[in-house]
Amino acid sequence: MPDTAKILRFPVPSLRPAERSVEEAAFLSEALLRIDASERTDFDWETLRDGNVCQSVLASLKNVLNSDPVRVGSEASSIHSALSRLPIRVGLFDEKDYFLGEFALLAAQATRLVGQFENSEHWLDISEASFCHTLNAPASILRVAYARLVVRYDMRRFSEVLSLLPSVAAGYERLGMAEDLVKANFLEAVTLKETGERSAAFERFSLLLEKLMPAQSVLRSLALTNIAEEHGQRGNHDLALHTYQKALSSLDPTQTSMASAQLKGSIGATFRVTGQLVPAIDCLRASIEEFVALGMLARVASLRIVLAEVLLAAGRDREAEWEILAALPAIEEQKMVAEGFAAVGLLKESVGRRRTDAGALRELNSALQGF
Amino acid sequence: MEISDETAPKIHPEDPFERDVRAVFQDTLGLIHIALVTHYGMVDAEANELEKDLYLWFLRFCMRPGSKGPKESRSFLLVASCQFAREYQKYVIGSGLREADQTTSRILDREPSEVANEFSRSLDLLRFRHNPDA
Numbered sequence: 001m002p003d004t005a006k007i008l009r010f011p012v013p014s015l016r017p018a019e020r021s022v023e024e025a026a027f028l029s030e031a032l033l034r035i036d037a038s039e040r041t042d043f044d045w046e047t048l049r050d051g052n053v054c055q056s057v058l059a060s061l062k063n064v065l066n067s068d069p070v071r072v073g074s075e076a077s078s079i080h081s082a083l084s085r086l087p088i089r090v091g092l093f094d095e096k097d098y099f100l101g102e103f104a105l106l107a108a109q110a111t112r113l114v115g116q117f118e119n120s121e122h123w124l125d126i127s128e129a130s131f132c133h134t135l136n137a138p139a140s141i142l143r144v145a146y147a148r149l150v151v152r153y154d155m156r157r158f159s160e161v162l163s164l165l166p167s168v169a170a171g172y173e174r175l176g177m178a179e180d181l182v183k184a185n186f187l188e189a190v191t192l193k194e195t196g197e198r199s200a201a202f203e204r205f206s207l208l209l210e211k212l213m214p215a216q217s218v219l220r221s222l223a224l225t226n227i228a229e230e231h232g233q234r235g236n237h238d239l240a241l242h243t244y245q246k247a248l249s250s251l252d253p254t255q256t257s258m259a260s261a262q263l264k265g266s267i268g269a270t271f272r273v274t275g276q277l278v279p280a281i282d283c284l285r286a287s288i289e290e291f292v293a294l295g296m297l298a299r300v301a302s303l304r305i306v307l308a309e310v311l312l313a314a315g316r317d318r319e320a321e322w323e324i325l326a327a328l329p330a331i332e333e334q335k336m337v338a339e340g341f342a343a344v345g346l347l348k349e350s351v352g353r354r355r356t357d358a359g360a361l362r363e364l365n366s367a368l369q370g371f
Numbered sequence: 372m373e374i375s376d377e378t379a380p381k382i383h384p385e386d387p388f389e390r391d392v393r394a395v396f397q398d399t400l401g402l403i404h405i406a407l408v409t410h411y412g413m414v415d416a417e418a419n420e421l422e423k424d425l426y427l428w429f430l431r432f433c434m435r436p437g438s439k440g441p442k443e444s445r446s447f448l449l450v451a452s453c454q455f456a457r458e459y460q461k462y463v464i465g466s467g468l469r470e471a472d473q474t475t476s477r478i479l480d481r482e483p484s485e486v487a488n489e490f491s492r493s494l495d496l497l498r499f500r501h502n503p504d505a
Contacts, residue, residue, distance in 0.1 A: 019427055051431055092428040093451055098435065135447050139437030177437050 025052035051091030070295035073110030101130035261290035301330035302371035411456035453483035
C-alpha cells in the first residue's frame with residue numbers, strides 16, 4: 001500500500017458539476033486553446049475545472065511540444081498560473097495537484113527546448129512540489145528527476161547525468177515504467193557519446209533499437225541518427241547515409257520536429273565530410289529552417305556558423321558572411337561563448353572587411369559544439 | 372452494483388483499456404461500498420455518488436504516465452476511496468450535520484492508507500476463497 005496517501009487531503013466534492021464526456025472535453029479544450037491566453041476571461045479558465053477538459057488540454061499541448069515549444073511553454077505557464085490563482089476545484093480528489101504538476105513539467109520541458117535552463121529548473125521544482133501531493137507520487141517524481149537530468153545534459157554537466165541516471169533508471173525498472181526506462185537508456189547513450197565514450201554509446205544505441213516500442217518513433221529516429229553519425233565517424237559514409245535514410249523514414253514527413261531538424265543537420269554534416277558541399281548546404285539550410293520554426297535560437301546560431309564554414313569551403317563567401325552576421329547577435333545575446341571571446345571580435349572585423357577569417361570561424365565553431 | 376452512466380465519460384466499448392478499467396472497478400466496487408457504508412458510516416445515496424466520482428478518477432488515474440495497469444492500480448483506488456470517505460465524514464460531522472458514533476470516530480482517527488491496506492487483504496482473501504488454486 002503506498003505511504004504517499006497519508007499526505008493527501010481530498011476536498012469534499014459537494015456542489016460539483018457533472019463531468020463532461022471525453023468528446024465534449026476535447027471540443028472545449030480546442031476552443032480554449034484557440035483564444036489568446038491574454039484574452040481569456042476567468043469564465044474561459046473555469047472550463048479547466050473539469051478533469052476531462054484539463055486532460056484534453058494537456059494531451060493537445062504535449063502533442064505539439066517538439067514542434068512548437070515556444071507556444072507550449074507559454075500556454076503551460078499561463079494555465080498553471082490560472083489553476084493556481086483561481087479559487088476553483090479542478091477534477092477529482094488529488095487531480096488539481098496532478099494537473100499543476102503536469103503543466104509545470106510541460107513548461108519545464110518547453111523552456112529547456114528553447115535553451116532557458118534556469119527557468120526550466122524552476123518549473124521542475126514547482127512540478128515536483130505538486131506531484132508530492134498526489135497518489136502514486138513516486139512515478140511522477142521520477143519523471144521530474146529524469147527531466148532534471150535532461151536539463152543538466154543540455155547544460156553539458158555530463159558527469160552529474162552519468163552519476164544520477166542509474167538511480168532514476170532503477171526507479172523506472174522497479175515501478176515497471178518500461179517506456180520511460182528506454183528514455184533513460186537513451187539519455188545514458190547520448191551522454192556517453194558526449195563524454196567521448198563513443199564505442200560504449202554506439203553499443204547502447206544499438207541495444208536501444210531492440211527495446212523501443214512502436215509508438216517511440218521519434219526516439220527510434222534519434223537513436224538511428226546517432227548510430228549513423230558513428231558510422232560516419234568511422235569512415236563508413238555509405239552506411240551512415242543509409243542509416244540516416246532509415247532514421248528519416250521513421251519520422252512523420254509533414255511534421256516539423258526537433259528530431260527531424262537534428263537529423264537534417266547530421267545528414268548535412270556527413271555530406272560535408274564526404275566533400276559533397278552542395279547537398280550539405282541544402283541539408284543544413286533545411287535544418288536551420290526547422291530549428292527557426294521551433295524557436296531554438298541557440299541551435300540556429302550554432303548551425304549558421306557550421307553552414308558559414310561549408311559556404312566558405314564552397315567559395316560562396318558572400319553567403320557565408322550573411323550567415324555569420326545572422327548568427328553573431330544570438331551568440332552574444334544567449335551568451336553561448338564567454339564574453340570577450342577573441343574569435344567573435346576577429347570574425348566581426350573580418351566580415352566587416354569582406355574577408356572572413358576562416359581560422360576565427362573554425363575556432364568559434366569548435367567553441368559552439370554542443371549547442 | 373452498477374455504475375450510473377449519468378456522469379461517467381462515454382465509454383468506447385471497443386477500447387480494451389477502458390474495458391479493463393471498468394472491469395477492475397466493478398470487481399472492487401463491492402468492497403468499496405462496504406468500506407464507505409459499513410466502515411465510514413456513509414448513507415447509501417452518498418456512497419453511490421462518491422462511487423461515480425471514484426470511477427471517473429480511477430479511469431484518469433490509470434491513464435497517468437507511469438501508472439501500471441488497472442489491476443495493479445487497485446490498491447490506489449482503495450486508498451482514494453478511504454481517503455475521500457474520511458474527509459467527507461469529517462466535513463459532515465464537523466459541520467454538525469451528523470453525529471459520529473463510536474465505530475465511525477475510531478475509523479476516522481486511523482490513516483486511510485492503513486484502512487485500505489486491511490481492505491486490500493480482505494480482497495485477496497475473498498479472491499482466494501473463490502479461486503483457491505489460482
